[in-house]
Amino acid sequence: xxxxxxxxxxxxxxxxxxxxxxxxxxxxxxxxxxxxxxxxxxxxxxxxxxxxxxxxxxxxxxxxxxxxxxxxxxxxxxxxxxxxxxxxxxxxxxxxxxxxxxxxxxxxxxxxxxxxxxxxxxxxxxxxxxxxxxxxxxxxxxxxxxxxxxxxxxxxxxxxxxxxxxxxxxxxxxxxxxxxxxxxxxxxxxxxxxxxxxxxxxxxxxxxxxxxxxxxxxxxxxxxxxxxxxxxxxxxxxxxxxxxxxxxxxxxxxxxxxxxxxxxxxxxxxxxxxxxxxxxxxxxxxxxxxxxxxxxxxxxxxxxxxxxxxxxxxxxxxxxxxxxxxxxxxxxxxxxxxxxxxxxxxxxxxxxxxxxxxxxxxxxxxxx
Numbered sequence: 249x250x251x252x253x254x255x256x257x258x259x260x261x262x263x264x265x266x267x268x269x270x271x272x273x274x275x276x277x278x279x280x281x282x283x284x285x286x287x288x289x290x291x292x293x294x295x296x297x298x299x300x301x302x303x304x305x306x307x308x309x310x311x312x313x314x315x316x317x318x319x320x321x322x323x324x325x326x327x328x329x330x331x332x333x334x335x336x337x338x339x340x341x342x343x344x345x346x347x348x349x350x351x352x353x354x355x356x357x358x359x360x361x362x363x364x365x366x367x368x369x370x371x372x373x374x375x376x377x378x379x380x381x382x383x384x385x386x387x388x389x390x391x392x393x394x395x396x397x398x399x400x401x402x403x404x405x406x407x408x409x410x411x412x413x414x415x416x417x418x419x420x421x422x423x424x425x426x427x428x429x430x431x432x433x434x435x436x437x438x439x440x441x442x443x444x445x446x447x448x449x450x451x452x453x454x455x456x457x458x459x460x461x462x463x464x465x466x467x468x469x470x471x472x473x474x475x476x477x478x479x480x481x482x483x484x485x486x487x488x489x490x491x492x493x494x495x496x497x498x499x500x501x502x503x504x505x506x507x508x509x510x511x512x513x514x515x516x517x518x519x520x521x522x523x524x525x526x527x528x529x530x531x532x533x534x535x536x537x538x539x540x541x542x543x544x545x546x547x548x549x550x551x552x553x554x555x556x557x558x559x560x561x562x563x564x565x566x567x568x569x570x571x572x573x574x575x576x577x578x579x580x581x582x583x584x585x586x587x588x589x590x591x592x593x594x595x596x597x598x599x600x601x602x603x604x605x606x607x608x609x610x611x612x613x614x615x616x
Contacts, residue, residue: 251504253301256539259329260561263542264580266569267333267534268526269433269469269494270324272315272353274346279314284404285343287441296531299498304533306604315530317353319610321361325592327601328535331569332583334526336398336433337370337387340440342405355391363586366576367391368398368433374408377416381423388427395576396431396467397424400440401447409447412457421461430576431465432457437479438470438495450478458486465490465575467524472496472510483518490575491518493567494526500540508550516554524575525568533603541568 259265273292280286293312297305317335324330335357338349347370358367369387371380388394397420402409410417412434421432436448450468458466471479471491483489491514499507514523525541527534546558557563573580587593 250301251501251540253501253536253539256543259538259542263329263565264569264573264584265328265330265332265538266525266572266578267324267330267529268467268492268524268572270320270333270335270527270529270534271338271349271531272317272320272335272357273338273349273530274314274344275312276314277312279344279346279348281345282342282405284441284443285340288340288343288348291441292531299495299502300532301501301536304536304603306530306533306607310604310607310610311530316610317357318360319606320530321357321364322606323604324529324534325364326595327533327603327606328529329538329596329600330534331587332364332366332578334366334368334395336368338398339370339372339400341372342403343440351387351390358391358393361590362393363583363590364592366395367393368396368431369394369429370398371420372403373399373410373414373417373420374403375416377419380416380420384420384423384427388429394429396429396433396465398433398435398469400435402444404443407444409444411451411453413453413460417457418460421457421464425461425464429464431467433467433469433492435469436471437468437473437475449475450482455482455486458482458489462488464488467492469526470495472499472507472514476510476513480514480517483514483522490522490524490571492524492526494528495531497525497527497537497541498532500537500544504540504544508544508546512546512550512554512556515556520559520563520566521571521574523567524572535600535603538568 275292280289293308324333335354337351337354338347340348354367357365439445439448466489468479469492473496483491
C-alpha cells in the first residue's frame with residue numbers, strides 16, 4: 249500500500265539537501281528517434297503517474313513537453329527543501345534526437361545557478377575512442393565547473409554495449425580524472441524499455457574499473473530498483489563506489505516496504521556513508537519523498553534481519569547531502585554562504601510552493 253502523507257514532521261531548516269540527479273527532459277513527441285524512444289516516451293508519463301500521489305501528479309499537457317531548465321530550477325528550490333542539485337546531460341542518442349536532456353540545458357542551469365547546480369558531462373562510449381575523448385574535452389572546456397560524467401550502458405539500432413574495462417572506457421575515465429572530474433555516474437538497474445537487460449547489471453567490468461581508478465568515484469544510478477544484492481556488495485567492497493538512489497526514492501510513497509528492504513540491504517553491506525539522495529525529478533516531485541524520508545523508520549523485524557541500526561537524524565542528514573558533499577569534496581558552509589546572496593535566498597520564507605504550481609503557471613502564462 250502507498251504511504252500516507254498525513255502528519256509528517258517537517259525537515260529542519262538546517263538540513264542541507266543535495267539532490268544528486270534531476271532532469272529537464274525533452275518529452276515532446278517530435279524528439280522521438282526510434283521505436284525505443286517511442287516506448288520510453290510513452291512510459292514516461294505512466295511512470296510519473298504510477299509513482300506519484302494523486303495530488304502530486306503534473307497535468308499531462310504540461311508534463312509532456314520540452315522542459316524548461318529554469319522552471320526545473322525553480323521547482324527544486326521553491327517547491328521543495330532542496331538546496332543544491334545535480335543535472336546530467338543524457339546521451340540516449342538512439343532513443344531521442346537530443347539524447348533526452350540536451351547539453352545546452354546542463355550549461356544553462358550551471359551557468360545561471362552556479363551556487364545551486366552541479367553539472368555532469370554526457371558521453372557515449374560506443375563511439376570511437378578519439379571521438380569520445382574529444383567530446384569529453386570539448387564539453388569540459390564549455391563547462392569547467394562540471395563535477396562528473398554520465399554514461400548509459402548501451403545504444404540500440406544496432407544494439408551495442410560497452411564494458412567498463414574496455415579500452416575506450418578506461419581511457420575516458422583516465423581523461424576525466426586528469427581533468428579533475430570527481431565522479432562517473434553509470435545508469436544501471438532500470439532498463440530503458442524493451443531492451444536487453446544484461447547491460448544494467450552490476451558486473452565484473454564495473455568492479456575492475458572501480459579498482460583501477462581508486463581516486464575516482466563511481467555512482468550506480470537507480471541503486472535499489474533491481475540487482476540490489478549486487479549493488480550492496482559493490483558499495484561494500486569498493487570504497488569509491490556509491491549507491492545513487494534516483495527513482496528508488498519514489499518507492500517511499502509507492503511501495504514503502506520495497507524501499508525499506510532495498511535500503512536495509514545496501515546499509516547492511518555498504519553502511520550509511522555510501523548512500524546518495526536523489527529523486528530524479530521530474531519523474532516525481534521531490535518534496536513529498538523528502539518529507540517521507542525524514543519521517544522514515546526501519547521496522548524492528550528489518551533491523552534484526554539485516555543487523556542494522558535505526559536511522560537517526562544524523563544518518564538522514566548524511567544521506568540527504570552529507571555523503572555526497574564528502575565524496576565530491578564540496579564545502580557545504582561555502583555553498584550556504586553563496587546561496588544566502590543568490591536569487592533564491594528567502595524564497596521559501598513564506599513556505600514551500602505547491603507541487604508543480606510553477607509548471608502550471610508557466611503553461612498558463614501566469615507567474616507563479
